[in-house]
Amino acid sequence: MYQYNGFDDAFLAERNRQFRKQVERRVSGALTEDEFKPLRLMNGLYLQLHAYMLRVAIPYGTLSSAQMDRLALLADKWDKGYGHFTTRQNIQYNWPKLSDVPDMLDALAEVNLHAIQTSGNTIRNVTADHFAGAAADELEDPRPVAELIRQWSTDHPEFQFMGRKFKIAVSGAIADRTVLKAHDLAVRIVRSETDEIGYQILIGGGLGRTPMIGKVINEFLPKADLLPYIESIVSVWNQIGRRDNKYKARIKITVHELGIDEIRAQVEKRLVQVRERFSGYDQTVLAEIQEHFASPTFRQDGTSSYDAACAVNPLFRSWADANLSEHRAPGYVIATVSLKKHGDTPGDATSKQMRVLADIARRYSHDELRISHEQNVILPHVHKSDLPAVYDALRNAGLHTANVGMISDIIACPGMDYCALATARSIPVAQQIAQRFDELKLENDIGHLQVKISGCINACGHHHVGHIGILGLDRAGVENYQITLGGDATWDAQIGERAGPGFAYDEIVSAIERLVGGYLSVRLGPEETFLEAYRRLGLAPFKAFLYPEAQANAA
């Protein structure tokens, strides 16, 4: 993992000192709220419905045990004993006081964490594959590149006050687990025909009010050109992107209006200038960063205790079936810890749970944890023989839910329970859907099904790319939920189709139950997932499940 050097420490200390003074000046009246707001946003501090909210970056989703312990400490000392893991590898504290935030930031800095650029019209926290460094299908660990981009983008003078925010994701695997095509810019580590490693670059993806799938701007970028090329893209967009209309300011609109070929031509032209400013030192830095991400030493050991536990404990077995993924090292697995216990808030962890996770990682996962955009926690390097002990520790903390990738593993934004922008609640809808299907005992039979819920059109809950997407709106002063179907968050990314009129708050869970019941009745067999059935049959039959009355009236 990356360890801050003297430069990083000094930079962050100075930045936190500045923010402390900014807070003091706001409280003394020397700064107006209009002057203070962009400063607090640049440091991750929002004002939400009931309180301030501090959004802390978890760069490329990686945490050490000491960092997770520190997140728990913040939750206890300055918040209400819990934190909310978001869909962009951040953690949000929902109840801090303005006067406490400088102390919180200092406490984070001690473990190399910060909240810089987790808001504002700047380059945001860089996300990466949550299986980075562990996945069996990985060409190269994406985190050194993500860390390089973090360092380059932090306080980059040209990109602090842009027309709109800019989100970057990096993946180094065959499968896309980062929703690359929903990012302003995506870096995909690829191998050329001549066996050279380089980068495929996509731009112009995004969800929100105008969802767009990212397009390839460069099929194969040589390694040394990465930062100059990204800088050229952001620079071109920062100059030509629309500033007349906030809703048309993102790069997806620029790409849509001008076309990817025109943008590519402008970027290539800009690259000639930008490249001159890069002396090649960035490659020296990258090489240094790479050393921080050296692979742990994996042990050779038998797995008979794992096999024995599977044989005698069906609960352990079903957890292992649902929550484990293939690791690149023999005898090891990647364990996903679900933060989606039926009826709980998706993505929330108590301080006690955070400490348990830190302790498990310290003992059984080479001191490493990951946070996924799906709002779960990953133990990236667990030897199979340790899994029974890991499972027991998780069970004691209520963290043993066996539902990864299933209907109750729901992504949900905070919605109107917390967010000032929300138009409806998300969390209770997620809680009720999870509980309903738990009661029906249908989850395992339904299989892989991703439900994603947003409480407004900004789509933090990724509803456009959910197999079932739910969007909460305010319709004449009443919460109303629109359903989209057939979205896909993988490399085959697809924006879901709107199914029809929305449902009231007290109708939405039953509507989802009808929809899923309908799927079970039309699928070819248990091996055909909801998404596959939807692709085979199209919208019409699913619409009939959702709106039986319209069907009856038409008959």
Added chain:
Amino acid sequence: MVRAYKSKVVTANALIEGDVVYLTVDDKWTRDLAQAELLTDEAHSQLRLLEAERQPGQIVGPYLADATNGQTGPEPTHFREKFRRNGPSNYFHGKQADSSLQRSNRR
């Protein structure tokens, strides 16, 4: 026909704590919506909002929110303002917890 003015309250978030506050008749900020001044006249509402905006040392983001006259004082009409008055629905946090604390203290 002139449309009847929908009554309002001035609301904001407290500068330090960030929690929801309402403007009272005697120019104080209360955490209890029932104690807020109900504004039934448009011109007076705008005036009170201006007066609130002149208190940046205490509050952030004042605005006029629709409210009706309930049995114990102003009550919200829109669900957003109901959440602001009560707190989130997933945990017993925010105003709902604070006010129950106040009630138990009073006993």
